[in-house]
Amino acid sequence: MKGKIADGEARDRLIVWIRRRMEEFGITPEALAESLQHDKDHPPLYRDARGNEWNGLGDVPAWLRAAQNVGVNPAFFRIETRAHEPALVESSTVSEQIGDQRQLDLFA
Template identity: 35%
Template sequence: MDERKRESIVAYLRRRMAEFGIEPQDIASSIAADQERMRSVRYRDAFGHTWDGEGAPPQWVVQATSAGQSLEHFSINGKPTQESAKRDGVDWRNDPFAGTRLATQKAERLGVA
């Protein structure tokens, strides 16, 4: 972004802040509160819904778990789950589609072949 555009945007934001009575400290405290809230988040779905794991689970967690999804699937701590470890141990020698066109096309799309 060039300097003139940046200055124009800054001036616009300052005008709007003055219009609504918003002080820079208000924005700083709001950002700090959001960052604190995000640090406490333990679970997140693809739509951005979050949950800290405390209290009653929100509706999106209830729906996902009742549909058979593991709660650890939504964990944002980055630790591998037991489910992914099970997948690594699959014996592909008994794959009924091995060597067929179906297996080849999928491998080509994934960039494996």
């Protein structure tokens, strides 16, 4: 087992590292809890192949704007529809949203 860290030890080291980073950046446990709650209350609506996400709040992120600029319909990245919020684009069939099938590997 030389050179490897036991699971319990790795966990403990990770906790120490996280606590130090929180202290370094002035993050309180309360602020962390609020941030986690905000993420639960506002789940992502759009996700690309690289894992970039956007919950529809604030400015459109650069990755989604770049996709729009090359002609990819933002609905292609839609992962959830919430009934009480309007979609970023009008709904249409999946084939209309995707358009040219060659666009599928633009963001892979």
